[in-house]
Structures are given as structure tokens and as C-alpha cells.
Amino acid sequence: MDHVALLLQLVINGVLMGGVYSLIAVGLTLIYGLMRIINFAHGDFLMLSMYATFWLHALLNLDPLVSVLLVFPTFFGLGYFAQTSLIRPVLKAPTITQALITLGLSLVMQTSAQTLWTADYRRVSVHYGAEIAQLGILRIEIAKLIMFVVSLTLCLGLYLFLKRTFVGTAMRAVAQDRETAQTLGVDADRIYAITFGIGIGLVAVAGALMSILFYVYPYVGTTFVLIAFVVVALGGLGNYVGTLLSGFIVGVVESISGYYLLSSLRYVPILVTFILILLLRPEGIFEKRLRRTI
Amino acid sequence: MKLKQKDLSYYPSIVVITLGLGLLFGVPLFITSDFILDVFLMSFLFAYLSSAWNIIGGFTGQISVGHTFFYGIGAYTTMLTNLRIGLSPWFGLLIGGLLSAFLALTLGYPLFRLRGRYYVLATWAVAEISRLIFLAAKEQTGGAMGLWPPVYPDSWWHFQFHASRVPYYNIMLILLLACLVTSWKIRYSRLGRNMLAVREDEDAAESLGINTFRYKQIAIAISAFLTAIGGGFYAQYSLFIDPDTVMSTQISVDILFPAVLGGIGTVYGPIVGALLLVPAYWFLRVTLGYSNLHVIIRGVLLMLIVLLMPFGIVGSILDRFSKWTQKEMIRWSSFRSKI
Numbered sequence: 001m002d003h004v005a006l007l008l009q010l011v012i013n014g015v016l017m018g019g020v021y022s023l024i025a026v027g028l029t030l031i032y033g034l035m036r037i038i039n040f041a042h043g044d045f046l047m048l049s050m051y052a053t054f055w056l057h058a059l060l061n062l063d064p065l066v067s068v069l070l071v072f073p074t075f076f077g078l079g080y081f082a083q084t085s086l087i088r089p090v091l092k093a094p095t096i097t098q099a100l101i102t103l104g105l106s107l108v109m110q111t112s113a114q115t116l117w118t119a120d121y122r123r124v125s126v127h128y129g130a131e132i133a134q135l136g137i138l139r140i141e142i143a144k145l146i147m148f149v150v151s152l153t154l155c156l157g158l159y160l161f162l163k164r165t166f167v168g169t170a171m172r173a174v175a176q177d178r179e180t181a182q183t184l185g186v187d188a189d190r191i192y193a194i195t196f197g198i199g200i201g202l203v204a205v206a207g208a209l210m211s212i213l214f215y216v217y218p219y220v221g222t223t224f225v226l227i228a229f230v231v232v233a234l235g236g237l238g239n240y241v242g243t244l245l246s247g248f249i250v251g252v253v254e255s256i257s258g259y260y261l262l263s264s265l266r267y268v269p270i271l272v273t274f275i276l277i278l279l280l281r282p283e284g285i286f287e288k289r290l291r292r293t294i
Numbered sequence: 295m296k297l298k299q300k301d302l303s304y305y306p307s308i309v310v311i312t313l314g315l316g317l318l319f320g321v322p323l324f325i326t327s328d329f330i331l332d333v334f335l336m337s338f339l340f341a342y343l344s345s346a347w348n349i350i351g352g353f354t355g356q357i358s359v360g361h362t363f364f365y366g367i368g369a370y371t372t373m374l375t376n377l378r379i380g381l382s383p384w385f386g387l388l389i390g391g392l393l394s395a396f397l398a399l400t401l402g403y404p405l406f407r408l409r410g411r412y413y414v415l416a417t418w419a420v421a422e423i424s425r426l427i428f429l430a431a432k433e434q435t436g437g438a439m440g441l442w443p444p445v446y447p448d449s450w451w452h453f454q455f456h457a458s459r460v461p462y463y464n465i466m467l468i469l470l471l472a473c474l475v476t477s478w479k480i481r482y483s484r485l486g487r488n489m490l491a492v493r494e495d496e497d498a499a500e501s502l503g504i505n506t507f508r509y510k511q512i513a514i515a516i517s518a519f520l521t522a523i524g525g526g527f528y529a530q531y532s533l534f535i536d537p538d539t540v541m542s543t544q545i546s547v548d549i550l551f552p553a554v555l556g557g558i559g560t561v562y563g564p565i566v567g568a569l570l571l572v573p574a575y576w577f578l579r580v581t582l583g584y585s586n587l588h589v590i591i592r593g594v595l596l597m598l599i600v601l602l603m604p605f606g607i608v609g610s611i612l613d614r615f616s617k618w619t620q621k622e623m624i625r626w627s628s629f630r631s632k633i
Contacts, residue, residue: 038415040359040543089601096357096554099414100600103359103547108593115586222422222543229419237412266430271423278416279404 005137010256016144018251019151022244023206024224025231026155027199029243032232034175034195037087040102042228043221044109045200049075049207050216051117057124057211064124064212065146071208072201079200083193091192113218121215129212147209154205155244158198162240171195227254230274308478311562315474318467322460331459335466335531337572339524342470344552344564345477346520351550352559353486354513355493356406357414360421361521361549366428366541367394368522369529373441374434383443383453387526394522395515402511409496418543425541440536453530462531469527470565473520478561480516489513493559521549544589551596555603 024046031039049071056062056070086105090098131142162168173181174191182188214220231250235242250273257269318334325331347361371390375381381389405416428435435441446452455461480486491499492506500506529535539545556567578588 036411038411040418086597086601095411095414096351096550096558097600099357099359099411100547100551100554101597103418103543104593104597104600107544107547108590108597111586111589111593115590223426226419226422226426229415233415233419237415265427267423267426271420271427274416274419274423275401275404278407 006259007256009138010259011252012138012140013144014252014255015248016141016148016251017255018248019148019155020206020210020247021224021227021231021251022155022247023151024203024228025235025243025247026158026240027202028225028228029232029235029237029240030158030202031196031199032237033240034171035087035091035192037091037098038102039199040099041082041106041109042199042203043223043225044106044113045075045078045221046203046207046210046224047113047216047218047221048078048109049204050211050214050220051113052204053208053211054122054124054216057126063126064208068150068205068208071204075204076197076201078197080193080197082200083196087196088189088192110218110221117218119218121217123215124211126212141213143212147213150209151206154202158202159240167191167194227270230270230277233274233277308475308561312471312474315467315471319464322463328459331463333573333576335459335463336576337569338463338466338470339528340548340552340572341565341568342466342473343521343524343549344556344568345470345473345561346517346524347549348553348558348561348564349477349480349489349520350510350513350517352553352563353481353489353493354510355559356510356514357550358417358514358517359414359543359546359550360417360419361517362541362543362545363417363421363424364394364398364518364521365525365528365545365549366424366537367397368525369535369540370428370435370441370525371522372526372529373443373535376443377441382451383526383530384451387523390522390526391519395519398514398518399511402507402514406507406510406514418546421541421546422543425537428537428541436536438536438538440534440539442534443530445533454533466527466531469523474561474565476516476520481561485509485512490559547596555599 024042028039028042031037031042052071052074053064053067056067057064062070082105086101087098090101128142128146133140133142133145162172170181170186170191171194173184173186174188178188181191210224227250231246232243234250235244235246250270253269253273258266261269321334322331325334343361343365347358350356351358368387368390371393372383372386375386375389376383401420405413405420408416429437431437432439443454445456446454448455448457450461480489488499488504488509489512491502491504492509496506525540528540532539552567552571553564554567555563555571556565557563575588575592578591582588582591
């Protein structure tokens, strides 16, 4: 019985974290689905937003949940600007050029953060950061629950945005066929910039939420975005629904393996999962049934 | 027949270049400043690494942004075999190279199922996850504390020279020449032509009976072997390694950028690129002081160069001078439209 309870607990923890992984990964997959760019700097926007939340809390005593409202539009703007200044010129360039641009951006952001704020670990401390709700034999961290609910709401909100609004429809149209969409009067360049902005805005919200639970340091983004990349590989690059579901799978795998393995082996299951996906289903596990590019 | 004749005409150029680089053995006779020698040496190291990267990234067209993985494997194998079983670093270099080639071949099975951007992403992910594993495995790798070998008096057997950097300099130059000749030999052989065929059009190559997977595997094995030896050399040169200095994305970028700048897929491109870039990095470092500022400027420069000259310098300059390079450029332009 104890084992069952423990396993259930681990699964719940995994699902809760999975929501955030989905939120990070959805931005990546959205960007890739539209402009075929792999954003290596995605994690660094996460880091930047964690710092923003940290400073808003430290200097203005702003609650991270309030910061979310500020962080989303700010990072939407940042993403919009990054797309128009850095990504747009290389949209038709070779893969290596595109990779070098986003890798370069990532390195610049990391070193800048280290120079500005040192490599110290910092943390936002809020009263609900350590609160736990007892649910029968299960314990649920309030902070994780909040993260989960907000992430899921945003993912579903994005889904509705893509399906129901004009801009969302234009985004899907550009993803399917850029030229045709353009002949029908869609400004593809603008749609690209908006998409990038939304992707960065979403990862920034994830960052703001995560700063309640995780330490902030200049290289924090890489760890999480690697998991997000595994999520994306599992769901199929550019596959929106697949990515959403994969987040939960990876969250649960990570939570269970994290409990049973030595801390030095923490990242091995992620690597193994990643390689297994590539070996067995390089197109992602949901490709056949849920094939819908966003 | 025609191809054969053309190949022979390349001989003078490789002889001239090799002899030219051979003259560099004389540099320590004139320059006694350790600092300048260090700049030369690091330029050679990155010319070497970039040439090794070029075999898989340039000839075969499989863009790896995770070469730091092989570099780190080489560095750690050399260091650990020296520390734990007291093996001479020379054997460590060899074991590291072979281990790295073996890992490259094993990883090749899943990774070469991917094409284009997916491959790029996968190489990055493998290298980064490995870095995290190396950081977390404190008992084995020292984690963020790093590793350093016991200090021996100057000796070739122990691969340690404290009195002067000249032995390191000579070893590195020999490695560079060996890598250059290897790269040149591959490029103008049947093996190299098949590799280029893989780069140009995988499906067409496959339909002509070229086993593309096999050539990618050969290329990555050679590249990984050479890269790991470079890593092992660095471990012995700096006598300190940690995951951030031998297994970070920064290193991957430093390895591939000289090739991108000098011209991907050309034999001399990576060398020209490194001889330009590394001294520039050191110049920045000296003028900006030893803060992190120079690293930021480097990153910004990288982005600027990539934005302004997406196709490299050597390729575009040489283009104007000879028919041969024009052909090379046609190949290259058809390549760039595809990746």
C-alpha cells in the first residue's frame, strides 16, 4: 500500500511539473512549426524572466503571480524585437547560420546575466512557496499546483487563440503554406514576429512561476529547456497537441526516476528517453494519430 | 580519368601549405614571450579542432553543435586514466580518441536517423545532457570542482612541461599538420567524394548505391577521434579541467565557428578561420581586461559576422580567383540551398 501511495505521489508531482514543461515546450514548438527555427536561446529567456521576477520581488516586493501579468507583455515585446532584428534576416539562410544566431544569443544572454548578477543562486521567498496541502495520504505543494493550473490554462488559452481568433488562424495558415497565406493577404513577416513574441512570452510566464520554487542563476535555463527539447522531440517538432501531452509523460518519467536514482544519475533517464525516442520514433510518438501542425 | 588528373594538380598546394606551416616550428626561436606563444598554440588547437569538425560538418554536411562532447570525453579520459591508474597521458590520448570514436559510432545509430535541423538539435542535446551528467557525477569527475593531475617534473613520458611552453607548441603544431594532411587526404579521395555526395543530396547519393549512413559513420568516427585527442592535449596543457571548460556549448561554438568563417567544407578554411579568430579573441581579452566583457563582445561579434557573411570568407574570396573554386562554389551554393 505504501508503495502504491508513493508511486501515486510521484506521478502527481510529475504531472504537476509536466504542466510547466508543456508551457515551455509549446513556445518552442510554435516557433519551430512556423519558421523552422530551433530557438537555442529559449531557456535563456526563461532565465531572464526568472531574474525579472526575482528583482520585481526583491525591489518592489511584487508577488510572482502579479509579475506574471507584467512579464508576459514585456517578454512578448522582447521576443518580437529579437525576431525582427536577429531571426528575420536568417530565415532563408543555411541551418548552421540559424543555429549560430540563436546559440550566439544564448551565450550572450548567459554571460551578460553572469556579469550583471554574478553566478550566485537566488530565490524568491513567498509565503505559499513551502505550503503543502494534505489530500488523504497525498501531499500537494501549493506552489506546484498554482504552476500547473496557470500553465494548463495558458496552453488551453493558446489553443483557443489559434483556433478561434483571426491572428491565430493566420498563424496556422502561414504554418501550412506561407505563399498561399501571403496571396490571401496575410502579412507573414508580422505573423512570424508575433509568433516568436508569443513563444517567448509563454516561456517567460513559466519562468515567473518557476521562480517561486527554483533557484535563479545564469545557467538555469539550459537544464529546463533541455527537458523541454525532449518533450518536443517526444511530441514531434511542430506538433502542438503532441507536445502538450508529452510534457506530462516527461514530467512523470523525471519525477519517478529522480526518486529512485542517485542524484548523480539524475539526468541519465532524460538522455536515455531522448535517444530512445530518436531510435524508435524520430517523428515523435503522436505523429500518426494527432498530426496537426499547431 | 579527368578526375584523377585534377587531383594530382592539388599536390603542390598541400606541399606548399604544409611546408609553410612547418616554418612555424621556428617561431619559438624568435619569440620568447609565453603569452604570444600561448596565442599561437591556442590558434593551432582551434584550427585543429575546427578541421576535425569540418570532416563531419563540412564534407558530410552533418552540422554538429555538440562537438564539445568528444572534446570533453578526450580531456576526461586522459585526465582520469592518468589520475586513477597512473597511465601516461600519451596512452590516455589514444584511449580517449578510441573511446570517443566508439561513442560517436554508437550515438550515430539513433542520431543519423535524423536530418537537417533535427540532427543539429540532437547533437546539442546530447552534449548538454552529458555536461549535466559530468557535473552531477561528483565522485567520478570532480563535478564543478574539476580535476587536475599530480605535478611531475618536466618529462615527455608524463606530458608535463613547466619550464617552457615550446614542447607543447611543437606537439600542437605536429597534431595540426597531421590533421591537415588527414583532412586533405580524405577530401581528395574516393572516401571524400562519397562524403560530399552525402552532403549534396542524400537521396540521390543513396540511389547511386552510396551507403550514406556508412559514410556519415566513418566521418563522425574520424572527427570524434581527432577532437578527443585535442581535448586530451588541452587537459595536459592547462592541467585543469571541469565541465565548463571542456564540455560547454561555448566550446562547441568555438570549434565550429572558424570553419564557418573560413569556409565550410574547404580543407584550409577552418585553419584560416582559426588563425584569424583566436588572436582576435585574445586581443579582445587583453584590451577589455579579464572580466566577462570580452566573452559578451565575442558573442555579439559572432552574431554580427554570421548576419553579414553567412557563407564564410575563404569561399567567397577564393571564388573570384580560380575556376576550381568556382566549381567548389557551385557545389557549395547548391549545398547551402538545401541545409
